[in-house]
Amino acid sequence: VGQRRGLRELSADEAVIADQLTKLKDEAGSHSPSLLTLRQQLPELEIAVDACFISNPYATQLFLDHLQRELIDTGAIRDVLEFYPSQNQVIAALLAEHLGIGPEWLFVGNGAIEIIQAVIHNFATRRVLVTLPTFSSYYEFAEGRVDVVFHTLRKSDEFRLDPDEYLAKVAETDPDLVVLINPNNPDGSYLPYEDLSRIIAGLPPDVTCVVDESFIHFAFEDMNLDIRSVVGECEHRPNLVVVKSMSKDFGIAGIRAGYAVMHPERISSLLCNGFLWNSNGLAEYFFRLYCRDDFVAQYDIVRKQYILETQLFYRQLEKLSGTRVYPSMANFALVEILGDLDADEVVRHLLIRHGVYVRTCSDKIGLEGQYLRVASRGLRDNQRILDALDDVLSEA
Amino acid sequence: VGQRRGLRELSADEAVIADQLTKLKDEAGSHSPSLLTLRQQLPELEIAVDACFISNPYATQLFLDHLQRELIDTGAIRDVLEFYPSQNQVIAALLAEHLGIGPEWLFVGNGAIEIIQAVIHNFATRRVLVTLPTFSSYYEFAEGRVDVVFHTLRKSDEFRLDPDEYLAKVAETDPDLVVLINPNNPDGSYLPYEDLSRIIAGLPPDVTCVVDESFIHFAFEDMNLDIRSVVGECEHRPNLVVVKSMSKDFGIAGIRAGYAVMHPERISSLLCNGFLWNSNGLAEYFFRLYCRDDFVAQYDIVRKQYILETQLFYRQLEKLSGTRVYPSMANFALVEILGDLDADEVVRHLLIRHGVYVRTCSDKIGLEGQYLRVASRGLRDNQRILDALDDVLSEA
Numbered sequence: 001v002g003q004r005r006g007l008r009e010l011s012a013d014e015a016v017i018a019d020q021l022t023k024l025k026d027e028a029g030s031h032s033p034s035l036l037t038l039r040q041q042l043p044e045l046e047i048a049v050d051a052c053f054i055s056n057p058y059a060t061q062l063f064l065d066h067l068q069r070e071l072i073d074t075g076a077i078r079d080v081l082e083f084y085p086s087q088n089q090v091i092a093a094l095l096a097e098h099l100g101i102g103p104e105w106l107f108v109g110n111g112a113i114e115i116i117q118a119v120i121h122n123f124a125t126r127r128v129l130v131t132l133p134t135f136s137s138y139y140e141f142a143e144g145r146v147d148v149v150f151h152t153l154r155k156s157d158e159f160r161l162d163p164d165e166y167l168a169k170v171a172e173t174d175p176d177l178v179v180l181i182n183p184n185n186p187d188g189s190y191l192p193y194e195d196l197s198r199i200i201a202g203l204p205p206d207v208t209c210v211v212d213e214s215f216i217h218f219a220f221e222d223m224n225l226d227i228r229s230v231v232g233e234c235e236h237r238p239n240l241v242v243v244k245s246m247s248k249d250f251g252i253a254g255i256r257a258g259y260a261v262m263h264p265e266r267i268s269s270l271l272c273n274g275f276l277w278n279s280n281g282l283a284e285y286f287f288r289l290y291c292r293d294d295f296v297a298q299y300d301i302v303r304k305q306y307i308l309e310t311q312l313f314y315r316q317l318e319k320l321s322g323t324r325v326y327p328s329m330a331n332f333a334l335v336e337i338l339g340d341l342d343a344d345e346v347v348r349h350l351l352i353r354h355g356v357y358v359r360t361c362s363d364k365i366g367l368e369g370q371y372l373r374v375a376s377r378g379l380r381d382n383q384r385i386l387d388a389l390d391d392v393l394s395e396a
Numbered sequence: 397v398g399q400r401r402g403l404r405e406l407s408a409d410e411a412v413i414a415d416q417l418t419k420l421k422d423e424a425g426s427h428s429p430s431l432l433t434l435r436q437q438l439p440e441l442e443i444a445v446d447a448c449f450i451s452n453p454y455a456t457q458l459f460l461d462h463l464q465r466e467l468i469d470t471g472a473i474r475d476v477l478e479f480y481p482s483q484n485q486v487i488a489a490l491l492a493e494h495l496g497i498g499p500e501w502l503f504v505g506n507g508a509i510e511i512i513q514a515v516i517h518n519f520a521t522r523r524v525l526v527t528l529p530t531f532s533s534y535y536e537f538a539e540g541r542v543d544v545v546f547h548t549l550r551k552s553d554e555f556r557l558d559p560d561e562y563l564a565k566v567a568e569t570d571p572d573l574v575v576l577i578n579p580n581n582p583d584g585s586y587l588p589y590e591d592l593s594r595i596i597a598g599l600p601p602d603v604t605c606v607v608d609e610s611f612i613h614f615a616f617e618d619m620n621l622d623i624r625s626v627v628g629e630c631e632h633r634p635n636l637v638v639v640k641s642m643s644k645d646f647g648i649a650g651i652r653a654g655y656a657v658m659h660p661e662r663i664s665s666l667l668c669n670g671f672l673w674n675s676n677g678l679a680e681y682f683f684r685l686y687c688r689d690d691f692v693a694q695y696d697i698v699r700k701q702y703i704l705e706t707q708l709f710y711r712q713l714e715k716l717s718g719t720r721v722y723p724s725m726a727n728f729a730l731v732e733i734l735g736d737l738d739a740d741e742v743v744r745h746l747l748i749r750h751g752v753y754v755r756t757c758s759d760k761i762g763l764e765g766q767y768l769r770v771a772s773r774g775l776r777d778n779q780r781i782l783d784a785l786d787d788v789l790s791e792a
Contacts, residue, residue, distance in 0.1 A: 028483065031672070035479045036680065037486050053479050060478045067477075072468060081463075081650040081678070082456045083431045083449050084643070087424065090433050110506045110652075110674060117670040141669045247480070254477040254677025256506075273537050274513040276427070278506060280676050281650025282477070284432065 006396035007349055018348045030136035030363045048355035049384050054332045054375040058302035060251030080281035088275050091287050098291040104264035110278040112245035112258035117141050123208045129175035132366025138179045149173045152366045158326050159187040163195045167202045181212040183219050186361055186373040188328025190219050193228040210241045217249035219329035225304045231261045238263040257283040310376035316386055322393045332375040341396050343370040354388035402792035403745055414744045426532035426759045444751035445780050450728045450771040454698035456647030476677035484671050487683050494687040500660035506674040508641035508654035513537050519604045525571035528762025531581045545569045548762045554722050555583040559591045563598045577608040579615050582769040584724025586615050589624040606637045613645035615725035621700045627657050634659040653679040706772035712782055718789045728771040737792050739766040750784035
């Protein structure tokens with residue numbers, strides 16, 4: 001307990017909390033304890049900013065405003081919570097129309113995580129190729145069921161994926177399912193639309209290609225800040241499965257909403273034995289909102305505002321001494337802690353002394369060094385994150 | 397279109413709605429279209445009572461009062477909807493403590509339906525024995541994966557299950573997983589605790605026994621109206637899996653909350669490859685409420701009130717001419733339509749002419765005859781159901 005490698009000594013009370021945080025993190029495995037868990041287990045901790053959680057807070061507010069006006073003020077929330085939501089295919093049909101695809105191409109999930117589980121369990125039969133660093137569920141849900149092989153992105157390339165190198169890795173390792181997250185989590189690296197399309201086209205036709213576009217609403221290729229999704233490729237490529245969480249771009253992780261676009265035969269095979277009522281009432285309400293032009297127009301304004309603020313935040317992060325910030329097209333940045341500091345300890349200091357919760361990447365396989373994943377929040381919260389990082393790191 | 401077998405002729409407008417209802421029911425397969433689907437697809441329909449949905453409306457109100465006071469009035473709902481809920485094991489640990497069992501014995505689900513899917517997909521390897529009539533997912537989730545065999549309850553026995561006959565059926569059909577719903581859905585028949593315990597004890601040790609207690613809060617064996625769950629048997633019987641929906645007794649189907657109690661090895665095998673964040677924020681809030689003594693004390697009052705009103709409702713239903721009501725310890729009764737009437741048509745007439753939505757059982761395999769499943773709602777709504785049934789059936 002106390003001063004190690006340059007950070008100021010914690011008080012006795014703080015040190016007790018630090019030990020409890022370590023224990024909670026250990027229990028959460030390759031994820032981080034949720035805000036609710038922290039508040040429940042450590043009520044003495046004052047959490048001011050949750051920059052562990054990667055979402056657009058303006059979109060959360062937009063959703064909450066609609067919820068207040070349309071469900072709470074009217075009393076309609078009773079029906080949403082009391083009665084069964086619609087079945088999977090009913091919600092999928094609504095959403096498909098909004099996305100401009102046939103209803104038989106769309107699968108609605110209890111968060112993207114349920115879809116990841118379904119896709120890995122049902123479509124991987126032999127070997128999965130996962131790019132590292134990554135979201136751990138992609139290999140954890142496969143372990144013990146099928147082989148898992150890795151394609152490790154290099155720090156020296158700033159974690160950019162090279163399409164030719166990747167296709168060579170596929171040829172070499174012979175997987176039957178590959179996973180690409182774009183932009184990637186936890187580094188934020190972005191594979192431009194043309195490169196990703198080239199990979200999809202270059203894969204052997206019997207290889208299922210899972211593209212996770214959960215952070216695609218934050219990426220852009222021109223100053224219009226338009227979204228470049230590969231969903232449109234699905235029609236021509238039965239091997240393509242596009243997974244999409246709504247937790248990040250819409251800031252509603254507590255609602256559990258996600259969807260996937262894939263060939264109708266894959267969807268039939270999933271629906272014939274399950275996934276009947278996997279959306280809750282608020283998720284259904286959200287999906288119905290998302291299909292409305294008035295909501296989408298308002299959402300696009302806060303999406304673009306958030307992108308601009310996020311990119312500005314990264315410019316400020318880069319100016320902090322003792323860190324290196326990797327290029328990100330997601331709503332979080334991978335921040336390397338230079339020198340002799342331990343990322344887990346920095347996380348605990350930020351949380352205990354400043355109430356700023358960022359994610360350690362010490363549990364991320366394929367990442368050599370000490371890294372934090374820092375989410376962009378609103379302007380004021382981003383300033384608090386910058387001040388807290390500056391305060392903690394400047395001691396070292 | 398129009399007058400068939402004794403019901404009064406529908407108007408041209410009503411007949412159009414009747415055709416649309418038939419189409420929506422066909423699309424919903426072996427379930428019924430949800431209230432939300434009906435309202436969305438048929439806004440001209442005025443639904444006054446949803447007696448298709450089987451829940452305690454007083455418990456819904458109790459939950460909504462807490463939600464209003466603790467989450468909406470305080471603004472805390474933002475955190476619940478914005479951030480990730482706690483992981484499966486965190487919520488399971490809370491709930492296990494409340495239920496007085498070890499945390500490693502409890503699995504939390506996105507509604508009981510997710511647990512049914514997980515149990516059938518993971519623990520049935522050869523042959524499933526399902527009692528008929530039943531909740532269709534128990535065989536639908538198994539079809540094409542393992543054999544399904546049936547034990548059909550007889551109308552002449554009022555759908556009561558005979559333990560010795562059942563154990564003989566198990567010996568004869570040699571399943572590796574059996575399903576018992578208690579009280580049973582859709583007939584409401586109840587297997588007393590002693591009989592069910594005898595069956596569990598009498599099964600071969602390698603047979604997984606799934607007991608679905610989703611309606612157990614409405615059953616009673618003495619005037620204290622106490623719940624007699626077999627959860628306590630799990631500790632001594634690794635073959636026992638007890639499934640519990642919270643949608644019915646707490647009236648919160650839109651929240652999607654359920655749990656199961658089973659041997660720790662089974663739970664580990666499920667959690668090691670999935671089910672990470674399968675509870676949404678409101679489900680977590682509900683589970684935390686359910687662990688509070690003050691909430692449980694209030695809940696038990698409305699549970700008993702609802703049981704008393706429900707049993708009174710059944711006595712009144714029995715007095716209607718042209719029907720036969722089967723003994724029920726659930727919060728719904730199976731009502732046989734005597735004479736030459738079609739149950740689907742009765743359902744459409746009740747809905748179109750009286751706004752009363754009850755469930756047809758024409759899609760229930762193993763039920764010979766014309767049946768409705770009529771849920772008990774509040775006192776006033778129950779009277780509307782009685783009046784509507786009386787009006788429609790008295791014409792025949």
